[in-house]
Amino acid sequence: MQPRGLVARALWPDADEAQARARLRTTVWALRQAWGEPADRLLAGARDTLGFAEPVWVDATGDGEPLLEGGLLPGLDDEWAEAEREAFRERQGTRFRLLSERAVADGRTHDAVDWARRRCAVARWDESAHRALVQALLADGDRAGAADAAQRFTERLRADLGVAPSPTTRSLHADVATGSTPRVAVSIFGRAAELAQLDAAWRATTRGSGRVLLVTGEPGIGKTTLLDELGRRVGARGARTARAAGLDVGGAMPFGVWLELARALVAQVPAPAAGALWPLELTRLSEDLGAALGRSGVAPPVATPELERLRAFEASLRLVEWAAADRPVLLVVDDAHQADRASLRLLAHLARRVGGLPVAMALAAPDRPTAEMDVIADVAARSGVGVARVAVGPIAPEAVAALAASLGLAGPDEVDRVVAAAEGNALLATETARALVAGDSGPPPNLRAAVRVSVSRLSAPGRRLLDLVAAAERPLTGSELARLGDAAADETVAEVLAGGLVTRTDGRLGFRHGLLREAAYVDVDDPVPLHVALAEAVDRTQSAEVAGHWERGGRPDRAANAWVEVAAYARSVGALAEAAEALSRAVEHAPERGDLWIQLQEVHALLGRRKESDRAWDTGITRVPPAALPAAWCRRGEQLRSVSCDPPRSWAAYRQARQAYRHAARPAADRLRFRIDVGLAWNEAVAGDPARALTALEELGKAMPVDADSEDRLDLIDIRMQGLIRQGRFLEAAELVRTARAILDLDDSAGKGWRITVNAVAALVCEGDDEGALAFAERSVEDARDAPALLAGSLGSLAHLQARTGHPAQARATLAEQQRVVDRLAAPEFAVSAAADAGLVALALGEASEAADRLGEALDGGLAPWRPSTSLARAEALALARDPDAAVAQLRTALEEPTCPADQPWSLLPRVSFVQALIAVARDHPDEAMRRLDEARSAWARVLPQVGALTSEGYLSNLLDLGRPPVLGLVEPQRELDRIQALRDSLASRPGDPVGVA
Numbered sequence: 002m003q004p005r006g007l008v009a010r011a012l013w014p015d016a017d018e019a020q021a022r023a024r025l026r027t028t029v030w031a032l033r034q035a036w037g038e039p040a041d042r043l044l045a046g047a048r049d050t051l052g053f054a055e056p057v058w059v060d061a062t063g064d065g066e067p068l069l070e071g072g073l074l075p076g077l078d079d080e081w082a083e084a085e086r087e088a089f090r091e092r093q094g095t096r097f098r099l100l101s102e103r104a105v106a107d108g109r110t111h112d113a114v115d116w117a118r119r120r121c122a123v124a125r126w127d128e129s130a131h132r133a134l135v136q137a138l139l140a141d142g143d144r145a146g147a148a149d150a151a152q153r154f155t156e157r158l159r160a161d162l163g164v165a166p167s168p169t170t171r172s173l174h175a176d177v178a179t180g181s182t183p184r185v186a187v188s189i190f191g192r193a194a195e196l197a198q199l200d201a202a203w204r205a206t207t208r209g210s211g212r213v214l215l216v217t218g219e220p221g222i223g224k225t226t227l228l229d230e231l232g233r234r235v236g237a238r239g240a241r242t243a244r245a246a247g248l249d250v251g252g253a254m255p256f257g258v259w260l261e262l263a264r265a266l267v268a269q270v271p272a273p274a275a276g277a278l279w280p281l282e283l284t285r286l287s288e289d290l291g292a293a294l295g296r297s298g299v300a301p302p303v304a305t306p307e308l309e310r311l312r313a314f315e316a317s318l319r320l321v322e323w324a325a326a327d328r329p330v331l332l333v334v335d336d337a338h339q340a341d342r343a344s345l346r347l348l349a350h351l352a353r354r355v356g357g358l359p360v361a362m363a364l365a366a367p368d369r370p371t372a373e374m375d376v377i378a379d380v381a382a383r384s385g386v387g388v389a390r391v392a393v394g395p396i397a398p399e400a401v402a403a404l405a406a407s408l409g410l411a412g413p414d415e416v417d418r419v420v421a422a423a424e425g426n427a428l429l430a431t432e433t434a435r436a437l438v439a440g441d442s443g444p445p446p447n448l449r450a451a452v453r454v455s456v457s458r459l460s461a462p463g464r465r466l467l468d469l470v471a472a473a474e475r476p477l478t479g480s481e482l483a484r485l486g487d488a489a490a491d492e493t494v495a496e497v498l499a500g501g502l503v504t505r506t507d508g509r510l511g512f513r514h515g516l517l518r519e520a521a522y523v524d525v526d527d528p529v530p531l532h533v534a535l536a537e538a539v540d541r542t543q544s545a546e547v548a549g550h551w552e553r554g555g556r557p558d559r560a561a562n563a564w565v566e567v568a569a570y571a572r573s574v575g576a577l578a579e580a581a582e583a584l585s586r587a588v589e590h591a592p593e594r595g596d597l598w599i600q601l602q603e604v605h606a607l608l609g610r611r612k613e614s615d616r617a618w619d620t621g622i623t624r625v626p627p628a629a630l631p632a633a634w635c636r637r638g639e640q641l642r643s644v645s646c647d648p649p650r651s652w653a654a655y656r657q658a659r660q661a662y663r664h665a666a667r668p669a670a671d672r673l674r675f676r677i678d679v680g681l682a683w684n685e686a687v688a689g690d691p692a693r694a695l696t697a698l699e700e701l702g703k704a705m706p707v708d709a710d711s712e713d714r715l716d717l718i719d720i721r722m723q724g725l726i727r728q729g730r731f732l733e734a735a736e737l738v739r740t741a742r743a744i745l746d747l748d749d750s751a752g753k754g755w756r757i758t759v760n761a762v763a764a765l766v767c768e769g770d771d772e773g774a775l776a777f778a779e780r781s782v783e784d785a786r787d788a789p790a791l792l793a794g795s796l797g798s799l800a801h802l803q804a805r806t807g808h809p810a811q812a813r814a815t816l817a818e819q820q821r822v823v824d825r826l827a828a829p830e831f832a833v834s835a836a837a838d839a840g841l842v843a844l845a846l847g848e849a850s851e852a853a854d855r856l857g858e859a860l861d862g863g864l865a866p867w868r869p870s871t872s873l874a875r876a877e878a879l880a881l882a883r884d885p886d887a888a889v890a891q892l893r894t895a896l897e898e899p900t901c902p903a904d905q906p907w908s909l910l911p912r913v914s915f916v917q918a919l920i921a922v923a924r925d926h927p928d929e930a931m932r933r934l935d936e937a938r939s940a941w942a943r944v945l946p947q948v949g950a951l952t953s954e955g956y957l958s959n960l961l962d963l964g965r966p967p968v969l970g971l972v973e974p975q976r977e978l979d980r981i982q983a984l985r986d987s988l989a990s991r992p993g994d995p996v997g998v999a
């Protein structure tokens with residue numbers, strides 16, 4: 002679609018705007034009259050826009066556009082037509098260049114000459130086009146034709162423009178005149194079939210059907226060159242491309258590969274709208290990403306590492322979507338088998354989402370896909386994303402010969418020797434040809450020998466620089482080379498570049514291929530000083546590389562500190578597995594440091610590795626200095642009451658902290674003492690005597706330190722809420738939200754606002770105030786908008802309350818939003834929880850079949866907590882759906898499931914009796930149904946006197962076992978009694994019809 006004003010001005014540039022738009026309306030009307038019915042299908046217009054209603058192929062813009070002898074639209078002299086003619090000539094030139102290069106690569110040199118001539122016809126004075134023609138003629142063996150083309154081009158420039166050819170062109174002409182063989186710059190040889198596969202996948206991508214491309218083959222076979230050629234081709238067509246490579250550097254920074262891709266993307270995209278939040282979220286990975294998109298500062302921290310990771314993943318997806326908003330995107334990861342795990346997980350997350358985007362992800366690895374690559378391909382395929390697998394084998398002898406000729410070998414005997422030695426391996430062919438061109442008597446026996454010959458020609462400074470680049474295991478940046486000082490002097494860099502083993506791209510100096518680097522490093526006599534020098538020179542943000550160099554440089558103390566930096570970054574972006582690995586390596590180098598063991602136990606706890614966490618704690622606490630013991634035990638208590646949600650052990654840790662505090666002769670009151678007392682009071686509230694906790698809370702309020710922050714004040718509110726809930730004082734607990742909101746509106750850096758609001762929702766549900774709970778549930782959803790992991794659960798609770806309060810349409814809409822959030826999270830645990838939520842909501846709405854399906858989906862998907870209760874709910878749904886046999890089988894399964902406190906075992910007997918009554922109804926056994934209802938009613942009546950305590954304990958059990966304050970998980974005896982009575986009334990009036998019991 003085009004703005005009408007733009008079209009009118011282009012067609013009638015001499016008319017004023019009103020006249021031009023009037024003429025445009027008349028012309029469009031005439032077109033509709035001339036075309037008839039097809040016009041309604043093809044043309045689309047609005048008040049301010051005009052265009053085609055569906056994709057239309059135009060012969061002068063498609064991939065197969067012809068070479069128009071008279072030019073585009075001959076005889077039409079309007080300015081817009083001339084602009085289109087110029088754009089057409091540029092497209093034709095690009096197309097002919099690609100076709101010519103492809104023909105040379107395939108050995109079709111005569112076709113290459115033809116396409117090169119066509120390119121010159123549309124670009125008469127383009128020196129690069131002319132040089133390509135001369136080189137194609139030489140490759141075709143037509144030296145006389147090359148000399149004639151050189152002379153004609155020189156005469157044309159002088160006659161038409163009054164200028165001489167550039168030095169580069171004159172140098173080529175001199176080679177032709179003297180009979181020397183210039184090197185023909187051809188990007189790839191013998192890969193027509195593989196390129197056809199990749200081109201087909203790319204064409205699908207450009208139509209909005211994302212793809213994952215897996216490129217595999219033995220080392221040196223040509224995968225990198227193939228992907229470089231793909232990137233060059235799609236880049237020439239206007240696509241955005243980003244490339245990164247996995248590196249085996251003895252330790253990689255989390256998200257290192259993705260950061261390389263992301264930095265390439267942010268350098269190419271326009272600045273997003275000022276109101277967009279995702280650019281700031283990208284700063285969780287690196288501040289420079291946000292800065293490149295016009296955002297200053299960093300994103301505020303969130304409550305858990307998992308949320309950090311999810312926000313970083315979501316922001317990365319938004320970046321890819323933004324990059325693909327106006328053109329296709331190609332993401333290339335070479336040596337993907339060496340990419341860091343965090344990047345691979347993020348790429349898997351993206352792979353699920355590119356199906357509807359013009360985005361292709363190409364991953365290369367040796368021999369066959371790695372397990373991580375297979376995971377990416379699998380999740381992509383299961384999400385409906387196309388996966389193309391390209392196996393790269395040896396190139397044909399003809400292609401090896403063409404490659405050798407392009408490097409300067411003219412004699413057929415020498416070319417034959419290269420073909421025999423290479424055995425179809427492009428890298429070995431290249432190095433063999435280079436050795437023969439350099440004057441060696443014969444091809445080297447292997448790649449290592451070829452590299453050794455090249456290295457032997459270097460001076461001592463040149464060899465040292467080459468050794469440093471080999472030890473670095475990746476290209477060194479300009480700033481890193483500068484920090485190497487005299488070892489990377491300009492003349493030394495020039496010498497190693499001339500040797501041909503390394504190249505300089507975008508200021509980075511590195512080996513042309515990883516196998517060349519490996520071969521060079523094997524022959525290094527003493528690598529230790531090289532790694533020490535690199536540890537000082539490598540960019541400080543690459544802490545993992547720094548650590549690896551210190552390790553190989555024999556400095557374990559420095560290595561330990563660097564690994565601690567890696568762990569800190571990993572934790573900040575939610576890469577907990579990488580943080581644990583980094584800290585494990587740190588304690589290997591500094592086992593005496595208790596603080597490192599304490600950090601390691603925390604990360605293990607965050608990962609749910611209780612045994613590993615306890616082992617690290619038991620080791621570390623014995624190595625902590627006495628003065629640091631109170632803080633260590635307090636830290637342990639905080640971890641056990643938050644991450645591990647283990648009140649008994651948390652309480653014991655805080656008691657140890659208090660004892661150590663007294664022995665350490667600390668001041669009577671300071672912040673550490675306050676935090677210890679807060680932890681003790683919280684545990685008293687949730688696992689001890691709530692009255693005593695509320696009394697302790699009064700003392701804490703008086704002892705509030707002068708440097709208390711919002712987290713301290715919110716902790717006190719949280720303790721009071723837990724104590725009141727334990728006492729069954731639900732309304733009072735909910736009222737505390739007002740006090741909390743005043744604090745949260747000023748500062749919620751601790752991320753506690755959502756938790757306190759959801760506590761209030763659950764407290765009001767316990768009180769039976771569904772309408773009040775609904776209002777707070779809506780607020781909890783708003784609090785979780787920027788945290789998808791929290792938002793998913795909040796939406797489930799909101800939908801359930803909407804269903805219970807008579808808003809079925811809103812409940813269904815909320816569930817649909819929850820499903821969209823879960824789809825973006827792309828994590829199985831969220832999917833099964835959402836299925837359980839949807840099932841319970843459907844049950845509350847009386848949609849029994851839907852409830853049975855969704856609850857079954859959750860159970861089959863591995864729902865971990867609350868399985869007996871979920872099985873009971875499904876049995877109820879099956880009975881209501883008139884499937885009594887399936888209901889009996891599900892009920893039997895429910896009784897076999899191990900229970901946990903969150904299932905509120907005291908409620909299972911009356912709930913089972915109620916389901917048995919529903920089954921009897923479905924089988925048309927009203928007497929049996931009445932008997933089961935009487936059993937259920939009697940059982941509920943026995944617990945009613947304790948309902949407040951039981952409900953509050955059920956709340957606590959759900960909180961501990963499910964990890965979130967419950968709404969859907971609570972059992973409410975009075976509500977159950979109401980359902981029993983409704984069913985009895987239904988049986989009395991319409992036997993066998995259980996309508997209205999949900």
